[in-house]
Amino acid sequence: MNLVAFSLRTKGTHNFLRRLWTVFARFGLTEQRTARALQALVTTLRQYGAYPTFFIPAVVLRRHIPLLRQIAASGAEIGIHGYVHNDYRTLTRQEQERQTRLAITAFTHSQISFAGFRNPYLGWTEEALAIFASLGFTYESNEAVIHDVIDLEALSPLLRSGYEKSLHLFQAVPPSIYDLRPHCEGSLVRLPTSIPDDEMLFDRLRITDPQRIAAIWSEVMARVYALGGLYTLNLHPERGLLCQTALRGLLDYATHQPEPVWIARLGEIARWWRERCRFRFDFTPAGPQRWQVRLLSSPRANVQTRQLTVLARSSPSVDKQTAQGELQQQEWLVEAERCPAIALSPATPPTVMAFLQEQGYAVTQTSPEEATTYSLFLDLPAGLGASPREQREQRRQLVDQIEALSAPLLSFAPWPTPYRAALAISSDIDSVTIQDFFLRIVEVARASRLLL
Numbered sequence: 541m542n543l544v545a546f547s548l549r550t551k552g553t554h555n556f557l558r559r560l561w562t563v564f565a566r567f568g569l570t571e572q573r574t575a576r577a578l579q580a581l582v583t584t585l586r587q588y589g590a591y592p593t594f595f596i597p598a599v600v601l602r603r604h605i606p607l608l609r610q611i612a613a614s615g616a617e618i619g620i621h622g623y624v625h626n627d628y629r630t631l632t633r634q635e636q637e638r639q640t641r642l643a644i645t646a647f648t649h650s651q652i653s654f655a656g657f658r659n660p661y662l663g664w665t666e667e668a669l670a671i672f673a674s675l676g677f678t679y680e681s682n683e684a685v686i687h688d689v690i691d692l693e694a695l696s697p698l699l700r701s702g703y704e705k706s707l708h709l710f711q712a713v714p715p716s717i718y719d720l721r722p723h724c725e726g727s728l729v730r731l732p733t734s735i736p737d738d739e740m741l742f743d744r745l746r747i748t749d750p751q752r753i754a755a756i757w758s759e760v761m762a763r764v765y766a767l768g769g770l771y772t773l774n775l776h777p778e779r780g781l782l783c784q785t786a787l788r789g790l791l792d793y794a795t796h797q798p799e800p801v802w803i804a805r806l807g808e809i810a811r812w813w814r815e816r817c818r819f820r821f822d823f824t825p826a827g828p829q830r831w832q833v834r835l836l837s838s839p840r841a842n843v844q845t846r847q848l849t850v851l852a853r854s855s856p857s858v859d860k861q862t863a864q865g866e867l868q869q870q871e872w873l874v875e876a877e878r879c880p881a882i883a884l885s886p887a888t889p890p891t892v893m894a895f896l897q898e899q900g901y902a903v904t905q906t907s908p909e910e911a912t913t914y915s916l917f918l919d920l921p922a923g924l925g926a927s928p929r930e931q932r933e934q935r936r937q938l939v940d941q942i943e944a945l946s947a948p949l950l951s952f953a954p955w956p957t958p959y960r961a962a963l964a965i966s967s968d969i970d971s972v973t974i975q976d977f978f979l980r981i982v983e984v985a986r987a988s989r990l991l992l
Contacts, residue, residue: 577780595621598646679810720769754789799960848876876948900952915947
């Protein structure tokens with residue numbers, strides 16, 4: 541991978557040359573500037589009862605181990621941002637795995653714990669997802685969701701071209717309920733990240749007014765909040781001080797919503813999602829339009845009810861203790877026109893039930909003759925698509941269909957009680973010093989020749 545040619549193609553000549561100038565303006569020959577920016581991000585989040593998640597390439601980490609240990613000790617989470625800062629989409633599967641293993645080794649030797657991976661340029665691949673899962677990562681944070689908060693028609697051709705190049709680079713998808721919530725690919729939790737981020741606004745669109753940036757990010761938060769999703773903002777430390785006022789504006793907005801927003805590190809969110817994936821509903825008929833419902837969940841669960849009446853609830857009792865935490869059992873008696881669950885035909889493959897359970901819905905299996913007993917009956921013998929692209933599109937459509945359903949339904953809310961949505965502040969530490977930035981060119985070239 542030729543990093544200079546890659547940057548010219550993805551930024552454009554004008555933005556590339558401007559980027560070289562900003563490197564000298566924002567980085568120093570020592571760690572001091574970046575250390576101050578990182579600590580400012582930690583301090584700002586701490587004032588709101590939260591901490592950030594930082595991702596760093598392993599070769600950069602090796603040059604700045606004491607700094608990263610200090611930041612981790614202050615409460616920040618540290619994740620892997622590749623071995624070198626290159627695009628996994630340009631690598632073979634074998635090379636993706638090799639470089640991921642090298643990154644793990646570097647982190648292990650540095651005695652800095654990690655749980656997540658974010659690819660440079662958000663350049664994830666299907667092969668990388670399988671690699672991350674096989675190597676024990678809890679989560680990755682790469683899927684970019686683009687929010688329509690920029691008036692493209694008002695942009696000059698130069699600015700619009702740079703902005704659109706970034707959308708293509710990040711493989712951005714439009715927002716949906718499904719895309720704005722975590723989801724699992726096997727054992728790996730996928731956490732979406734929302735754009736525009738600081739680089740797109742500050743450098744590509746030349747929006748430098750903190751109040752305007754705060755307004756844009758707050759608008760994104762409003763849209764994510766309405767859909768009950770996760771807003772992962774990526775704020776690079778080189779702009780951490782420049783965007784500090786804008787970040788405070790976003791945090792003030794998020795913390796003044798009618799229902800709380802959970803501000804958390806990405807690792808915390810991934811752990812919650814894996815906990816939530818084990819929640820279950822079980823139904824037993826208890827008379828005309830009545831059902832006995834057994835709920836298995838953790839004490840943090842938030843149960844959503846739609847078009848039904850809860851007639852009685854038992855006190856929670858501990859069902860079992862697992863490695864992921866305590867599950868409790870509770871019995872409800874509910875009344876509704878139909879059983880408040882989604883029923884699947886016997887021909888529907890188990891993967892569909894697993895997906896719906898992960899999404900938090902009450903789901904069971906029944907015969908077509910009993911279909912009208914339930915709020916929604918699905919007969920999907922072909923499942924939810926063959927290719928990954930088809931699967932994601934059909935998942936989006938199915939979730940949208942269920943969320944629009946006007947019928948009784950029980951479900952587990954996506955976030956722990958009492959939160960409606962989630963916000964994570966993340967930061968990619970691509971470089972700490974000027975030397976780091978220019979060493980990237982050499983390191984990426986060496987890595988592509990298998991010399992590192």
